[in-house]
Amino acid sequence: MRASYASDPARARGRRVWEEESTFRSCYQRDRDRIIHASAFRRLKHKTQVFVEHEGDYYRTRLTHSIEVAQVARTIAGALGLNGELTEAVALAHDLGHTPFGHTGEDALHAMMQPYGGFDHNAQALRIVTSLERHYAAFDGLNLTWDTLEGIAKHNGPVTGDLPYALEEYDAAHDLELHTHASAEAQVAALSDDIAYNNHDLHDGLRAGLFTDADIMDLPLVGAAYMQVDTLYPDTDSYRRRHEALRRVFGVMVADVIDTSRALLEGSGAASAEDIRHLGRPVIAFSDQMWRDIREIRAFLFKHMYRAPSVMEKRAEVTQIVEDLFPLFLENPDMLPRHWAREIEQAAQDRTTLARMVCDYIAGMTDRFAYAEHARLIG
Template identity: 50%
Template sequence: MAVAGAEPRAPWASKAEESRGRLYPEPGGDARSAFRRDADRIIHSSAFRRLAYKTQVFAHHEGDHYRTRLTHTLEVVQVARSIARALGLDEDLSEALALAHDLGHPPFAHAGERVLDACMATYGGFDHNAQSLRVVTRLENRYPDFDGLNLSWEVHEGIVKHNGPQQGALPHAVAVHAERQDLWLWSWPSAEAQVAAIADDIAYDVHDLDDGLRAGLFGTEELTVLPLVGGIIAGIEERWPAMDRARFIHELGRRMITALINDVVAETRRRIAIARPADADAIRRLGAPMVGFSEATAQAERAVKAFLFPHMYRHPRVMSEMEAAGDVVRDLFRRYMADTSALPEEWRASVEGRAEAARARRIADFLAGQTDRYALAEYARLFDRAPELR
């Protein structure tokens, strides 16, 4: 992948040796940096493994060649590390944030999240970014001295600010955590966190086009009118007029990723040259994102999203499947709330005797942690029937 040459460590990069630390102090002596340890802890977490069986757009039974939450996450990691390296940032921090960004996603993609948020409307709502924070600070129970993964301040900050500063009413998990740790919710996050966020956009734009083409939801001829995409298609057709479809789709995605990464690197360098931030905190205080697309590419990227919304995310085939999947989440939530004996023993013990709102939050934790196939198995167990997700 052609990316403009990597820079030495930038003065405005996050530095593991200057981290604001962890909620629970730990002894040193590890040969790894703090951010490398964070990334490794996420990789070894249960929540990370479960991403393998959570929907990206197509449910896992649709076929082995479509993206899951896990494969999407790994693609985000690759893009984030490429950008971070070119900009002289801490690659391990960008990787940790890319690895963590979807840990809180419930089964069945955004359909599952919408339904779970509606179920939790009177109990503080549900937001998958906030749930990712809850996973790494409370729900992963692997260590004898604390709940969660005890990640660095900079990772918690980046998870919370995946979409920028937190303004207005805070998601429940963020509001609760803010009582324990000041994450500068008013500011932009580190440059590494901004890299992970834009890598998420790049990865899902490109792989959703790829999956949509392979699934036959639309054809390459429909993409020729899109800025950036149309030019890439023309270039491929000119050089390889008889290329087979599978190779064509791969080459389109490869060229798009390269173009988007190179644009982010060039535009971010341009902004840095103007702002001249002295250190990582100067990035946080700028009042605007430092990492981003140029205006022309930003417009092209928005056009890709605008195309995917009706042609893929709202395609009748996808909508039918996701509506049925949403019913699974809704029915499971209602059943668990009405009859806590329906919960597995360890989860039943954690909700017994709790007030209604606290019970609902724990049930949301349980549901959000389920994979697609586990949710379907639970549905079959509790309702003695299986929904048809086709």
């Protein structure tokens, strides 16, 4: 049964460009489907989280991560009586704006873009779904509902202060009420992201040999999960033991969000999705103890994985690729895709506009394409 504070497709705020509604899909289903069919979504299969794309077939990519986030988000939304279709749409779109080479690529591109307004992957995701995807005859972007755009823009909370240029530019034309919280569905997508990457980064770090099962036994949640598996399955092999333990950690985190959020929602007095937006506080959250446990797991991953010597070596390599490509394209815009020729000509007298086109191009690259372009153009 859907809760009164769930987002209702019949009350969705509509699309920037009017379209006749589908006879067999809700507007949120339609948003989700357009995201899945977007070129930027397909490219996520060759964009990595921590490891570079060619380092192994088993490590998570942005695509597999997004699918895992959507699965967790659907589960939580269903348990809380929220709209699963909107939740899934936001979850699938949340990483569309990521650059090649994970956060390393984002940091490098942000540094290159400092004179031109910086770079933010959440704002870039909004730019992709409102402008850069160009497949439909009647509009640029995907023409998603206001509700989905809001969720993409502020699923992590209200956005105030100095806005990323991509977000400021769109919000000026289509007010997303950035000062308020997003719907409960978008908030679910945000915490599902935390659950997914904390768990799969532990798994990927173990597979990469950056740390061992013994190294993580003292982490909160993790040690107890391994002990439970050892009691139930004393003779299982190491691979199954690891998988069984980490899926239990996953389950504990999901259960904590559901229990904590159910109490927050019931105590909020909210009777509609609009009430959720204007409460002034989130309604989807971890318990205080779970949040402390997650911070400890993050600190371990930061030290032993994100800043591991082998990862840092690769970070330096891929940072150099971005630092080489950006000024090359900025000074030689004729190297950009031919179908951008008209826009390049229009931007020729405005270096900021040209820099943002270069940024869009590099941000859209996959890991393998960035490597190939760097080898082809620079050597």
